[in-house]
Amino acid sequence: xxxxxxxxxxxxxxxxxxxxxxxxxxxxxxxxxxxxxxxxxxxxxxxxxxxxxxxxxxxxxxxxxxxxxxxxxxxxxxxxxxxxxxxxxxxxxxxxxxxxxxxxxxxxxxxxxxxxxxxxxxxxxxxxxxxxxxxxxxxxxxxxxxxxxxxxxxxxxxxxxxxxxxxxxxxxxxxxxxxxxxxxxxxxxxxxxxxxxxxxxxxxxxxxxxxxxxxxxxxxxxxxxxxxxxxxxxxxxxxxxxxxxxxxxxxxxxxxxxxxxxxxxxxxxxxxxxxxxxxxxxxxxxxx
Ligand SMILES: NC(=O)C1=CN([C@@H]2O[C@H](COP(=O)(O)OP(=O)(O)OC[C@H]3O[C@@H](n4cnc5c(N)ncnc54)[C@H](O)[C@@H]3O)[C@@H](O)[C@H]2O)C=CC1
Ligand SMILES: O=C(O)C(=O)Cc1ccc(O)cc1
Numbered sequence: 001x002x003x004x005x006x007x008x009x010x011x012x013x014x015x016x017x018x019x020x021x022x023x024x025x026x027x028x029x030x031x032x033x034x035x036x037x038x039x040x041x042x043x044x045x046x047x048x049x050x051x052x053x054x055x056x057x058x059x060x061x062x063x064x065x066x067x068x069x070x071x072x073x074x075x076x077x078x079x080x081x082x083x084x085x086x087x088x089x090x091x092x093x094x095x096x097x098x099x100x101x102x103x104x105x106x107x108x109x110x111x112x113x114x115x116x117x118x119x120x121x122x123x124x125x126x127x128x129x130x131x132x133x134x135x136x137x138x139x140x141x142x143x144x145x146x147x148x149x150x151x152x153x154x155x156x157x158x159x160x161x162x163x164x165x166x167x168x169x170x171x172x173x174x175x176x177x178x179x180x181x182x183x184x185x186x187x188x189x190x191x192x193x194x195x196x197x198x199x200x201x202x203x204x205x206x207x208x209x210x211x212x213x214x215x216x217x218x219x220x221x222x223x224x225x226x227x228x229x230x231x232x233x234x235x236x237x238x239x240x241x242x243x244x245x246x247x248x249x250x251x252x253x254x255x256x257x258x259x260x261x262x263x264x265x266x267x268x269x270x271x272x273x274x275x276x277x278x279x280x281x282x283x284x285x286x287x288x
Contacts, residue, residue: 002021002026004028004029004031004165005027005030005059005068006030006031006061006067007031007033008034008069009071009225010033011070011132011135012131014096016139017096018048018135020139020167020169021141021168023166028049030048031237032044032049032051032052036190039131043135046082046133052154054281056083057086061083061088061091066094067093068094069093069094069097072231072235073098074102074238077106080109082113084114090117091112091117092157092161093118093119096121097122098122098189101240102121102181103119103177105146107120108188112221113153113213114277116152116153119149119157120148121146122148122276123139123170124143125145125147126271128207128225128229141168142169142170143169143170143171144170145171147161147162147203148175148176148177148180154211181243184240185243186243188241189244190248192236193248195223195226196233234282236262261273265285
C-alpha cells in the first residue's frame, strides 16, 4: 500500500497506472504535478488524482512514498534536478519513459545520493492518444513492462516497482538500459519514424490530400501511430538517435533492394521478399 504517490506528468500512461492502483486499493492519495493546468483540472474531475500541484515543491513531493515521472523523456534532467532538494530519503523514484539510457543518465547526474531508489521502467503499452482524458484502467493488462536495474540498485525498490506493475496486470522483464534502447529502436521507434515519414510524403505531394480520400484499411493500420504526440516523439527519437541512425541506414538498404527488384521486374526476388516478411508477421501475430 502506498500512502502518497506523486505523479509528475498526469497523462495517458501515468494516469492509467494510478487509476489501476486506485481501483485495487493500492494507493491512498495521488498528488498530480503537471505544467498544463487544464490537464490537471481534467485529472481532478475524472478522479485520476486527488490533489493538483503546479510545481515540484516540498508540498508536492515531501510526503511521497513513490514519485512517478511520466512526462516526455527530455524533461527528466530538469525534473530530477528540481526533485533533488525535496526528496524524502527512502522515496522511490521511477519513470515510464520510452528511452532508458536518458532516464539513467538523468538519475545519475541529478539524483546521485538517491540512485539506489531510482527504478527505470518502461511499459510497452499505450496508444496514439494523450492527456489525462485518455487515461483508463486496464491499459497494462497482459502487457510487458521492462525494468532496467543498475549497479547501485536497492533490491527492495526494484521489487516494489515489479510488484506494482504486476498488480496492474503487466508481465515484468529486465533488460539493461542499453539493450532496452537498442530493442525499442527496432520494434517501436523506427516504425513510428516510418509512419510519420509516409504520412509526411502525402503532405509533400501536391495531389496527396486528394489521394487520401481513397485510402483504406491498410493505410489506417500502417499510419495510426503517425497521430501520436509530436513532442513525445521528438524527445524519443533524439534521445535514441544513435540506434535510430544505424537502423535507418540499414532500412535504406532494404528500400534500395526493393527499388532494384522493381526496376528489374524481378518477380522471384519480390515474391520471396514478401513471403519471408509475411511468415514473420504471421508467426508474431499468433502470439500477440
Ligand atoms: N503514449 C504511449 O503510448 C506511451 C508513452 N510512454 C512514455 O510515457 C511518457 C508519458 O507519455 P504519455 O502519458 O503518453 O504523455 P501525455 O502527453 O499523455 O502526458 C504527459 C504529461 O506530461 C506533462 N508535462 C510535460 N512536461 C512536463 C513537465 N516539465 N513537468 C510536469 N508535467 C509535464 C504534459 O502536460 C502531459 O500532461 C513519455 O515519456 C512516453 O515516452 C511509454 C509507453 C507508452
Ligand atoms: O500506439 C501504439 O501502438 C504504440 O506503439 C504505443 C507506444 C508508444 C511508445 C512506447 O514507448 C510504447 C508504446
